[in-house]
Amino acid sequence: MFPEFxxxxxxxxxxxxxxxxxxxxxxxxxxxxxxxxxxxxxxxxGAETLHLVDLDGAFEGERANAAAIDDIxxxxxxxxxxxxxxxxxxGIRTASEATALLERGVDRVILGTAAVENPDIVGEIxxxxxxMVGLDASDGEVVVSGWTExxxxxxxxxxxxxxxxxxxxxxxxxVDVEGRMEGVRTGPVRRVVEAxxxxxxxxxxxxxxxxxxxxxxxxAAAVVVGTALYERRFSxxxxxxx
Numbered sequence: 001m002f003p004e005f006x007x008x009x010x011x012x013x014x015x016x017x018x019x020x021x022x023x024x025x026x027x028x029x030x031x032x033x034x035x036x037x038x039x040x041x042x043x044x045x046g047a048e049t050l051h052l053v054d055l056d057g058a059f060e061g062e063r064a065n066a067a068a069i070d071d072i073x074x075x076x077x078x079x080x081x082x083x084x085x086x087x088x089x090x091g092i093r094t095a096s097e098a099t100a101l102l103e104r105g106v107d108r109v110i111l112g113t114a115a116v117e118n119p120d121i122v123g124e125i126x127x128x129x130x131x132m133v134g135l136d137a138s139d140g141e142v143v144v145s146g147w148t149e150x151x152x153x154x155x156x157x158x159x160x161x162x163x164x165x166x167x168x169x170x171x172x173x174x175v176d177v178e179g180r181m182e183g184v185r186t187g188p189v190r191r192v193v194e195a196x197x198x199x200x201x202x203x204x205x206x207x208x209x210x211x212x213x214x215x216x217x218x219x220a221a222a223v224v225v226g227t228a229l230y231e232r233r234f235s236x237x238x239x240x241x242x
Contacts, residue, residue: 001108002199003220005214006049007239008087009042010033010203011228013065013074021055022179029179031242032230035065039072045236049085050076051203051224052189056233057091058112059145063092073105089134089171093199095124102130110134110171113144116158118149119165128166132201135159137175138175154179155188156195169199169221177205179227184211186218193219205241213242 001226012019013177018038019029037048056064063065063069068086068153076084089099092098096108102125110135115122135155136143141152159170175183184205193200199221206212206225215223229236 002067002201005216005242006222008049008051008201008222008224008234009038009045009229010051010053010224011038011042012053012226013090015067016065016068017094018230019055020179020230025174026036028229030062030227030237035068036071036075038230039075042236043076043084045078046240047236048083049087049222052086052090053089053110054088055092058089059148060091063097069103077105078108087132087171093122098125100133102104102127107167108132112136115167116142116144116153116178119161122162122165122167129168131167132169133153133159133162133167134171134173135192136173136175140188143175156191159192159200160195163196163198167198169201170196171201171203171224174226175206178203180205181227181231181233183209184209184215186214189215190218207233209238209242212239216242 013035018035021029029053030157042147054065073086076086087108088106093114101109108130112182114175115133122131137155142155189202201222202220203224204216206228
């Protein structure tokens with residue numbers, strides 16, 4: 001998983017549309033159109049992985065954009081580049097649902113709230129190495145339920161715990177800078193990277209190519225980029241050249 005540093009376009013879905021939120025808050029998002037069209041664009045631009053999040057599922061605890069996600073998985077499977085991966089999070093609450101998504105063609109499932117509330121869920125999935133635990137942090141603590149509830153958990157400590165349970169990767173999102181395009185904070189990312197041996201994917205705050213480079217230098221195995229790509233601050237090809 002992520003043998004080389006990778007830049008991953010985000011396709012966050014809300015009410016059937018691509019939406020990028022600011023600071024993880026509902027009703028702050030900018031809409032960028034049809035998610036399947038967005039997925040096709042990023043595939044055409046050379047994406048090796050797509051990062052899908054069902055925002056309705058994250059907030060409500062029940063996946064609400066399954067049809068669009070299924071269409072994107074199909075598009076990726078039919079892509080001329082067989083190496084395109086799909087990682088999916090948002091509203092996945094049970095091991096059986098995660099397993100079904102893996103069998104459907106999703107390459108990695110992202111477990112956030114479910115993993116925090118029940119850490120043993122990681123080992124209940126047939127192939128825990130395909131589980132990416134999502135640790136979303138605000139003010140230095142892990143937050144859940146669409147970033148609305150604090151847990152008191154330290155992200156670096158939690159990351160080590162999930163590695164011990166068999167998770168194949170960690171997705172660390174800095175919620176405080178998410179969607180603001182005001183730059184990244186490398187310190188929190190570096191703390192999580194240093195706590196584990198599994199790949200850490202960083203997300204939140206990317207506005208420039210220098211931000212991408214900074215997260216790479218902080219040890220991230222990959223970086224998820226949303227708003228900056230949709231706002232054409234730089235191209236996916238430019239980012240990949242790093």
